[in-house]
Ligand SMILES: Nc1ncnc2c1ncn2[C@@H]1O[C@H](COP(=O)(O)OP(=O)(O)O)[C@@H](O)[C@H]1O
Protein backbone atom coordinates (compact mmCIF):
# COMPACT_ATOMS: atom_id res chain seq x y z
CA UNK A 1 0.00 0.00 0.00
CA UNK A 2 2.89 2.31 0.78
CA UNK A 3 3.50 3.21 -2.85
CA UNK A 4 -0.04 4.54 -3.22
CA UNK A 5 0.50 7.18 -0.59
CA UNK A 6 0.81 10.83 -1.47
CA UNK A 7 4.48 11.68 -1.03
CA UNK A 8 4.93 15.08 0.57
CA UNK A 9 8.04 17.20 1.07
CA UNK A 10 7.99 20.01 3.65
CA UNK A 11 10.21 23.04 3.05
CA UNK A 12 10.46 25.56 5.89
CA UNK A 13 13.47 27.08 7.61
CA UNK A 14 11.92 26.87 11.08
CA UNK A 15 12.20 23.38 12.53
CA UNK A 16 9.17 23.88 14.73
CA UNK A 17 6.96 24.77 11.75
CA UNK A 18 8.21 21.73 9.85
CA UNK A 19 7.32 19.57 12.82
CA UNK A 20 3.86 21.13 13.17
CA UNK A 21 3.12 20.49 9.54
CA UNK A 22 4.38 16.93 9.81
CA UNK A 23 2.10 16.35 12.80
CA UNK A 24 -0.91 17.71 10.95
CA UNK A 25 -0.18 15.38 8.05
CA UNK A 26 0.41 12.36 10.27
CA UNK A 27 -3.33 12.15 10.94
CA UNK A 28 -3.95 11.24 7.33
CA UNK A 29 -2.98 7.70 6.46
CA UNK A 30 -2.94 8.48 2.72
CA UNK A 31 -0.07 10.88 3.18
CA UNK A 32 3.57 10.11 3.73
CA UNK A 33 6.09 12.83 4.52
CA UNK A 34 9.15 11.79 2.52
CA UNK A 35 11.38 14.79 3.26
CA UNK A 36 11.67 17.83 5.51
CA UNK A 37 14.22 20.47 4.60
CA UNK A 38 15.10 23.98 5.70
CA UNK A 39 16.08 25.74 2.47
CA UNK A 40 15.23 26.05 -1.19
CA UNK A 41 18.62 24.71 -2.24
CA UNK A 42 18.14 21.60 -0.13
CA UNK A 43 14.60 21.18 -1.43
CA UNK A 44 15.86 20.96 -5.01
CA UNK A 45 18.58 18.49 -4.07
CA UNK A 46 16.42 16.28 -1.91
CA UNK A 47 13.45 16.33 -4.32
CA UNK A 48 15.65 14.82 -7.02
CA UNK A 49 16.21 11.86 -4.70
CA UNK A 50 12.82 11.48 -3.04
CA UNK A 51 10.41 12.41 -5.88
CA UNK A 52 7.65 13.98 -3.82
CA UNK A 53 4.17 14.28 -5.35
CA UNK A 54 3.41 17.42 -3.41
CA UNK A 55 5.74 20.03 -1.90
CA UNK A 56 4.73 22.43 0.84
CA UNK A 57 6.95 25.43 0.23
CA UNK A 58 7.45 28.36 2.58
CA UNK A 59 7.79 31.69 0.75
CA UNK A 60 10.41 33.19 3.07
CA UNK A 61 13.51 31.05 3.13
CA UNK A 62 17.14 31.86 3.74
CA UNK A 63 19.15 31.75 0.50
CA UNK A 64 16.89 31.47 -2.51
CA UNK A 65 13.30 32.28 -1.58
CA UNK A 66 10.40 29.86 -1.91
CA UNK A 67 9.19 31.36 -5.17
CA UNK A 68 12.57 31.03 -6.88
CA UNK A 69 12.97 27.56 -5.41
CA UNK A 70 9.58 26.56 -6.85
CA UNK A 71 10.63 27.66 -10.32
CA UNK A 72 13.89 25.72 -10.10
CA UNK A 73 12.26 22.67 -8.58
CA UNK A 74 9.73 22.49 -11.41
CA UNK A 75 12.47 22.76 -13.99
CA UNK A 76 13.89 19.45 -12.82
CA UNK A 77 10.67 17.80 -11.63
CA UNK A 78 7.76 19.27 -13.59
CA UNK A 79 5.28 16.79 -12.11
CA UNK A 80 5.61 18.05 -8.54
CA UNK A 81 2.61 19.98 -7.27
CA UNK A 82 3.75 22.90 -5.15
CA UNK A 83 1.59 24.43 -2.44
CA UNK A 84 2.98 27.74 -1.28
CA UNK A 85 2.71 28.73 2.36
CA UNK A 86 3.14 32.25 3.55
CA UNK A 87 2.24 34.53 6.41
CA UNK A 88 1.66 37.19 3.83
CA UNK A 89 -1.71 36.85 2.21
CA UNK A 90 -0.79 39.50 -0.31
CA UNK A 91 -1.97 39.18 -3.85
CA UNK A 92 1.47 40.08 -5.14
CA UNK A 93 3.09 37.08 -3.47
CA UNK A 94 0.30 34.88 -4.65
CA UNK A 95 0.67 36.11 -8.18
CA UNK A 96 4.41 35.57 -8.20
CA UNK A 97 4.03 32.13 -6.64
CA UNK A 98 1.50 31.11 -9.25
CA UNK A 99 3.66 32.48 -12.03
CA UNK A 100 6.55 30.40 -10.73
CA UNK A 101 4.28 27.39 -11.12
CA UNK A 102 2.79 26.88 -7.65
CA UNK A 103 -0.60 25.23 -7.77
CA UNK A 104 -2.08 26.58 -4.58
CA UNK A 105 -1.37 29.16 -1.94
CA UNK A 106 -2.21 28.84 1.76
CA UNK A 107 -1.81 31.41 4.50
CA UNK A 108 0.17 30.31 7.55
CA UNK A 109 -0.69 28.63 9.75
CA UNK A 110 -3.07 26.55 7.63
CA UNK A 111 -5.84 24.61 9.35
CA UNK A 112 -5.62 20.82 9.15
CA UNK A 113 -8.67 20.73 6.88
CA UNK A 114 -7.29 23.34 4.53
CA UNK A 115 -3.96 21.63 4.26
CA UNK A 116 -5.23 18.09 3.82
CA UNK A 117 -7.85 19.24 1.39
CA UNK A 118 -5.24 21.06 -0.71
CA UNK A 119 -2.87 18.08 -0.72
CA UNK A 120 -5.59 15.67 -1.77
CA UNK A 121 -6.69 18.02 -4.50
CA UNK A 122 -3.12 18.30 -5.77
CA UNK A 123 -2.74 14.55 -5.79
CA UNK A 124 -5.90 14.21 -7.89
CA UNK A 125 -4.57 16.59 -10.50
CA UNK A 126 -2.75 15.09 -13.37
CA UNK A 127 0.96 15.69 -13.39
CA UNK A 128 1.66 18.81 -15.37
CA UNK A 129 2.05 18.32 -19.05
CA UNK A 130 0.34 14.93 -19.33
CA UNK A 131 -2.47 16.61 -21.22
CA UNK A 132 -0.16 17.42 -24.06
CA UNK A 133 0.86 13.79 -24.48
CA UNK A 134 -2.70 12.87 -25.37
CA UNK A 135 -3.27 16.02 -27.40
CA UNK A 136 -5.26 15.57 -30.58
CA UNK A 137 -2.75 17.50 -32.61
CA UNK A 138 0.21 16.27 -30.66
CA UNK A 139 2.54 18.30 -28.50
CA UNK A 140 4.11 21.41 -29.92
CA UNK A 141 7.69 20.81 -30.81
CA UNK A 142 9.88 23.83 -30.77
CA UNK A 143 13.00 24.11 -32.91
CA UNK A 144 15.66 22.16 -31.09
CA UNK A 145 13.28 19.31 -30.41
CA UNK A 146 12.01 20.56 -27.08
CA UNK A 147 8.41 19.62 -26.40
CA UNK A 148 6.28 22.45 -25.05
CA UNK A 149 2.76 22.24 -23.72
CA UNK A 150 0.37 24.46 -25.59
CA UNK A 151 -0.80 27.34 -23.44
CA UNK A 152 -3.68 28.90 -25.33
CA UNK A 153 -4.38 32.57 -24.83
CA UNK A 154 -7.56 33.33 -22.98
CA UNK A 155 -9.47 36.43 -24.06
CA UNK A 156 -12.42 37.22 -21.81
CA UNK A 157 -15.22 39.56 -22.80
CA UNK A 158 -16.90 41.23 -19.84
CA UNK A 159 -19.27 44.02 -19.00
CA UNK A 160 -20.72 44.78 -15.57
CA UNK A 161 -24.06 45.50 -17.27
CA UNK A 162 -26.12 43.27 -19.56
CA UNK A 163 -26.91 44.36 -23.08
CA UNK A 164 -23.55 46.00 -23.83
CA UNK A 165 -22.84 43.52 -26.57
CA UNK A 166 -20.55 40.96 -24.91
CA UNK A 167 -22.05 37.96 -26.64
CA UNK A 168 -22.19 39.77 -29.96
CA UNK A 169 -18.53 40.67 -29.63
CA UNK A 170 -17.38 37.26 -28.36
CA UNK A 171 -19.11 35.38 -31.17
CA UNK A 172 -18.08 37.67 -34.01
CA UNK A 173 -14.57 38.21 -32.77
CA UNK A 174 -13.94 34.49 -32.33
CA UNK A 175 -14.94 33.93 -35.95
CA UNK A 176 -12.91 36.92 -37.14
CA UNK A 177 -9.89 35.59 -35.27
CA UNK A 178 -10.30 32.10 -36.72
CA UNK A 179 -10.51 33.58 -40.22
CA UNK A 180 -7.47 35.70 -39.58
CA UNK A 181 -5.18 33.01 -38.19
CA UNK A 182 -6.29 30.16 -40.47
CA UNK A 183 -7.43 26.64 -39.71
CA UNK A 184 -4.09 25.42 -38.38
CA UNK A 185 -4.60 27.64 -35.37
CA UNK A 186 -7.25 26.35 -33.04
CA UNK A 187 -9.84 28.77 -31.70
CA UNK A 188 -12.41 27.93 -29.03
CA UNK A 189 -15.42 29.97 -28.04
CA UNK A 190 -16.52 29.28 -24.49
CA UNK A 191 -19.82 30.39 -23.03
CA UNK A 192 -19.12 31.04 -19.36
CA UNK A 193 -22.38 32.88 -18.91
CA UNK A 194 -23.43 29.77 -17.06
CA UNK A 195 -27.02 30.50 -16.20
CA UNK A 196 -28.38 32.25 -19.27
CA UNK A 197 -25.67 31.80 -21.86
CA UNK A 198 -26.87 32.44 -25.40
CA UNK A 199 -23.81 31.98 -27.60
CA UNK A 200 -25.49 29.02 -29.30
CA UNK A 201 -28.49 31.19 -30.21
CA UNK A 202 -26.22 33.76 -31.86
CA UNK A 203 -24.65 30.92 -33.87
CA UNK A 204 -27.69 28.74 -34.52
CA UNK A 205 -26.06 25.75 -32.90
CA UNK A 206 -27.95 22.99 -31.14
CA UNK A 207 -25.50 21.37 -28.77
CA UNK A 208 -26.15 17.92 -27.35
CA UNK A 209 -23.49 18.43 -24.70
CA UNK A 210 -22.40 21.47 -22.76
CA UNK A 211 -19.85 22.62 -20.21
CA UNK A 212 -22.10 21.09 -17.52
CA UNK A 213 -21.14 17.65 -18.88
CA UNK A 214 -17.49 18.41 -18.15
CA UNK A 215 -18.09 19.30 -14.51
CA UNK A 216 -18.04 15.75 -13.09
CA UNK A 217 -14.79 15.04 -14.96
CA UNK A 218 -13.11 18.42 -14.64
CA UNK A 219 -10.05 16.96 -12.89
CA UNK A 220 -9.63 14.04 -15.25
CA UNK A 221 -10.32 15.54 -18.63
CA UNK A 222 -9.01 14.07 -21.83
CA UNK A 223 -9.09 15.08 -25.46
CA UNK A 224 -11.80 12.62 -26.44
CA UNK A 225 -14.13 13.96 -23.79
CA UNK A 226 -13.45 17.53 -24.86
CA UNK A 227 -14.08 16.66 -28.49
CA UNK A 228 -17.44 15.09 -27.73
CA UNK A 229 -18.59 18.11 -25.78
CA UNK A 230 -17.36 20.91 -28.02
CA UNK A 231 -19.46 21.72 -31.06
CA UNK A 232 -17.81 22.59 -34.37
CA UNK A 233 -19.03 25.70 -36.17
CA UNK A 234 -18.83 26.19 -39.94
CA UNK A 235 -16.16 28.85 -39.45
CA UNK A 236 -13.80 26.17 -38.09
CA UNK A 237 -13.86 27.19 -34.46
CA UNK A 238 -15.29 25.03 -31.71
CA UNK A 239 -17.89 26.07 -29.20
CA UNK A 240 -18.22 25.02 -25.59
CA UNK A 241 -21.86 25.82 -24.86
CA UNK A 242 -23.32 27.04 -21.57
CA UNK A 243 -25.49 24.61 -19.56
CA UNK A 244 -29.00 24.15 -20.98
CA UNK A 245 -30.79 25.43 -17.85
CA UNK A 246 -29.85 27.62 -14.87
CA UNK A 247 -30.17 24.55 -12.62
CA UNK A 248 -27.60 22.69 -14.70
CA UNK A 249 -25.20 25.55 -14.05
CA UNK A 250 -25.09 24.47 -10.40
CA UNK A 251 -23.06 21.37 -11.29
CA UNK A 252 -20.20 23.72 -12.10
CA UNK A 253 -20.32 24.97 -8.53
CA UNK A 254 -20.24 21.55 -6.87
CA UNK A 255 -16.57 21.74 -5.87
CA UNK A 256 -16.85 25.23 -4.46
CA UNK A 257 -14.31 28.00 -4.71
CA UNK A 258 -10.57 28.21 -4.21
CA UNK A 259 -8.50 30.53 -2.01
CA UNK A 260 -8.95 33.45 -4.34
CA UNK A 261 -12.72 32.92 -4.61
CA UNK A 262 -12.43 31.37 -8.09
CA UNK A 263 -14.53 28.45 -9.31
CA UNK A 264 -12.46 25.28 -8.99
CA UNK A 265 -14.16 23.20 -11.65
CA UNK A 266 -14.16 25.98 -14.22
CA UNK A 267 -10.49 26.59 -13.59
CA UNK A 268 -9.65 22.92 -14.14
CA UNK A 269 -11.74 22.83 -17.33
CA UNK A 270 -10.09 25.94 -18.74
CA UNK A 271 -6.61 24.83 -17.79
CA UNK A 272 -7.10 21.63 -19.71
CA UNK A 273 -8.86 23.25 -22.65
CA UNK A 274 -6.13 25.84 -23.12
CA UNK A 275 -3.68 23.03 -23.74
CA UNK A 276 -5.75 22.04 -26.77
CA UNK A 277 -6.47 25.46 -28.28
CA UNK A 278 -4.39 28.45 -29.28
CA UNK A 279 -7.09 31.00 -28.50
CA UNK A 280 -10.00 30.74 -26.09
CA UNK A 281 -12.59 33.50 -26.38
CA UNK A 282 -14.80 33.52 -23.30
CA UNK A 283 -18.21 35.15 -23.04
CA UNK A 284 -19.41 35.98 -19.53
CA UNK A 285 -22.43 36.95 -17.50
CA UNK A 286 -22.47 40.37 -15.87
CA UNK A 287 -21.48 39.68 -12.29
CA UNK A 288 -18.38 39.78 -10.13
CA UNK A 289 -18.71 36.18 -9.06
CA UNK A 290 -16.60 33.01 -8.79
CA UNK A 291 -16.68 32.55 -12.56
CA UNK A 292 -15.46 36.07 -13.25
CA UNK A 293 -12.74 35.75 -10.60
CA UNK A 294 -11.48 32.57 -12.25
CA UNK A 295 -11.41 34.34 -15.58
CA UNK A 296 -9.63 37.37 -14.18
CA UNK A 297 -6.96 35.01 -12.96
CA UNK A 298 -6.56 33.04 -16.14
CA UNK A 299 -7.07 35.62 -18.85
CA UNK A 300 -4.30 36.98 -21.01
CA UNK A 301 -6.62 39.73 -22.13
CA UNK A 302 -9.72 41.10 -20.49
CA UNK A 303 -11.98 43.10 -22.78
CA UNK A 304 -14.32 45.45 -20.96
CA UNK A 305 -17.29 46.57 -22.96
CA UNK A 306 -19.39 49.65 -22.64
CA UNK A 307 -21.86 51.50 -24.78
CA UNK A 308 -21.78 55.30 -24.76
CA UNK A 309 -24.48 55.61 -22.09
CA UNK A 310 -23.80 56.92 -18.62
CA UNK A 311 -24.88 53.93 -16.48
CA UNK A 312 -22.74 51.56 -18.51
CA UNK A 313 -19.74 53.86 -18.59
CA UNK A 314 -20.02 54.25 -14.85
CA UNK A 315 -20.25 50.48 -14.36
CA UNK A 316 -17.20 49.90 -16.53
CA UNK A 317 -15.28 52.58 -14.69
CA UNK A 318 -16.16 51.23 -11.25
CA UNK A 319 -15.05 47.79 -12.43
CA UNK A 320 -11.72 49.08 -13.74
CA UNK A 321 -11.14 50.88 -10.44
CA UNK A 322 -11.85 47.62 -8.60
CA UNK A 323 -9.27 45.86 -10.78
CA UNK A 324 -6.76 48.57 -9.93
CA UNK A 325 -7.41 48.13 -6.21
CA UNK A 326 -6.90 44.39 -6.63
CA UNK A 327 -3.49 45.08 -8.12
CA UNK A 328 -4.56 43.63 -11.46
CA UNK A 329 -2.10 44.02 -14.32
CA UNK A 330 -3.71 46.80 -16.32
CA UNK A 331 -1.78 45.99 -19.48
CA UNK A 332 -4.09 43.00 -19.81
CA UNK A 333 -7.21 45.14 -19.75
CA UNK A 334 -8.64 46.50 -22.99
CA UNK A 335 -11.56 48.85 -23.39
CA UNK A 336 -14.05 48.28 -26.19
CA UNK A 337 -16.65 50.95 -26.86
CA UNK A 338 -19.64 49.38 -28.58
CA UNK A 339 -22.57 51.01 -30.37
CA UNK A 340 -20.70 54.17 -31.21
CA UNK A 341 -23.19 56.37 -33.00
CA UNK A 342 -21.50 58.11 -35.86
CA UNK A 343 -24.17 60.78 -35.79
CA UNK A 344 -22.65 61.61 -32.44
CA UNK A 345 -25.92 61.40 -30.54
CA UNK A 346 -24.62 59.77 -27.35
CA UNK A 347 -21.61 60.44 -25.20
CA UNK A 348 -18.58 60.89 -27.41
CA UNK A 349 -16.05 58.05 -27.34
CA UNK A 350 -13.24 60.53 -26.68
CA UNK A 351 -14.96 61.50 -23.44
CA UNK A 352 -15.16 57.86 -22.35
CA UNK A 353 -11.52 57.31 -23.20
CA UNK A 354 -10.53 60.38 -21.23
CA UNK A 355 -12.08 59.05 -18.03
CA UNK A 356 -10.97 55.46 -18.58
CA UNK A 357 -8.30 54.57 -21.12
CA UNK A 358 -7.86 54.65 -24.90
CA UNK A 359 -10.17 52.08 -26.47
CA UNK A 360 -8.74 49.11 -28.39
CA UNK A 361 -11.57 49.59 -30.83
CA UNK A 362 -14.76 51.59 -31.32
CA UNK A 363 -17.51 49.46 -32.77
CA UNK A 364 -20.18 51.39 -34.64
CA UNK A 365 -23.86 51.20 -33.83
CA UNK A 366 -25.56 49.19 -36.53
CA UNK A 367 -28.93 48.04 -35.31
CA UNK A 368 -30.10 46.51 -38.54
CA UNK A 369 -27.06 44.30 -39.00
CA UNK A 370 -26.75 43.33 -35.33
CA UNK A 371 -30.44 42.56 -34.89
CA UNK A 372 -30.64 40.55 -38.08
CA UNK A 373 -27.59 38.54 -37.01
CA UNK A 374 -29.01 37.89 -33.54
CA UNK A 375 -32.46 36.93 -34.81
CA UNK A 376 -31.27 34.62 -37.58
CA UNK A 377 -28.31 33.16 -35.73
CA UNK A 378 -25.89 34.14 -38.48
CA UNK A 379 -22.98 36.19 -37.11
CA UNK A 380 -22.57 39.40 -39.07
CA UNK A 381 -18.86 38.90 -39.73
CA UNK A 382 -19.99 36.05 -41.98
CA UNK A 383 -23.15 37.67 -43.34
CA UNK A 384 -21.89 41.21 -43.94
CA UNK A 385 -18.14 41.07 -44.50
CA UNK A 386 -17.95 44.67 -45.70
CA UNK A 387 -20.09 46.33 -43.05
CA UNK A 388 -18.19 48.84 -40.88
CA UNK A 389 -19.26 46.86 -37.79
CA UNK A 390 -17.51 43.78 -39.23
CA UNK A 391 -14.44 45.79 -40.10
CA UNK A 392 -14.20 47.05 -36.53
CA UNK A 393 -14.35 43.49 -35.21
CA UNK A 394 -11.74 42.34 -37.74
CA UNK A 395 -9.46 45.16 -36.64
CA UNK A 396 -9.85 44.11 -33.02
CA UNK A 397 -9.04 40.49 -33.90
CA UNK A 398 -5.92 41.72 -35.64
CA UNK A 399 -4.85 43.84 -32.68
CA UNK A 400 -5.33 40.95 -30.29
CA UNK A 401 -3.45 38.53 -32.51
CA UNK A 402 -0.58 40.99 -32.72
CA UNK A 403 -0.48 41.35 -28.98
CA UNK A 404 -0.96 37.76 -28.01
CA UNK A 405 0.08 35.83 -31.11
CA UNK A 406 2.85 33.24 -31.41
CA UNK A 407 5.42 34.09 -28.82
CA UNK A 408 9.03 34.74 -29.58
CA UNK A 409 10.04 32.39 -26.78
CA UNK A 410 8.70 29.45 -28.77
CA UNK A 411 11.03 30.14 -31.64
CA UNK A 412 13.95 31.41 -29.62
CA UNK A 413 17.25 29.76 -30.44
CA UNK A 414 18.81 27.90 -27.59
CA UNK A 415 15.57 26.18 -26.68
CA UNK A 416 17.47 23.26 -25.18
CA UNK A 417 18.16 25.32 -22.14
CA UNK A 418 14.57 26.45 -21.75
CA UNK A 419 12.47 24.73 -19.12
CA UNK A 420 9.36 22.99 -20.36
CA UNK A 421 6.37 25.28 -20.21
CA UNK A 422 3.94 24.29 -17.57
CA UNK A 423 0.18 23.86 -17.56
CA UNK A 424 -0.31 26.74 -15.19
CA UNK A 425 1.56 29.94 -15.04
CA UNK A 426 -0.39 32.76 -16.60
CA UNK A 427 -2.21 33.80 -13.50
CA UNK A 428 -2.96 37.48 -13.21
N1 LIG B 1 -22.76 47.48 -32.41
C1 LIG B 1 -24.05 47.18 -32.24
N2 LIG B 1 -25.01 47.88 -32.90
C2 LIG B 1 -26.30 47.60 -32.74
N3 LIG B 1 -26.76 46.63 -31.94
C3 LIG B 1 -25.88 45.90 -31.25
C4 LIG B 1 -24.48 46.13 -31.37
N4 LIG B 1 -23.84 45.24 -30.58
C5 LIG B 1 -24.81 44.50 -29.99
N5 LIG B 1 -26.05 44.87 -30.39
C6 LIG B 1 -27.33 44.30 -29.98
O1 LIG B 1 -27.50 44.52 -28.59
C7 LIG B 1 -28.22 43.44 -28.01
C8 LIG B 1 -27.47 42.93 -26.78
O2 LIG B 1 -26.25 42.36 -27.21
P1 LIG B 1 -25.58 41.12 -26.46
O3 LIG B 1 -24.39 40.76 -27.26
O4 LIG B 1 -26.58 40.05 -26.20
O5 LIG B 1 -25.16 41.82 -25.10
P2 LIG B 1 -24.65 41.15 -23.73
O6 LIG B 1 -24.12 39.80 -24.05
O7 LIG B 1 -23.60 42.08 -23.21
O8 LIG B 1 -25.84 41.09 -22.83
C9 LIG B 1 -28.38 42.41 -29.09
O9 LIG B 1 -29.69 42.45 -29.59
C10 LIG B 1 -27.39 42.80 -30.16
O10 LIG B 1 -27.86 42.45 -31.43
Ligand SMILES: [Mg+2]
Nearest residue numbers: 166167193198
Ligand atom coordinates in the same frame (compact mmCIF):
# COMPACT_ATOMS: atom_id res chain seq x y z
MG1 LIG C 1 -24.59 37.89 -23.28
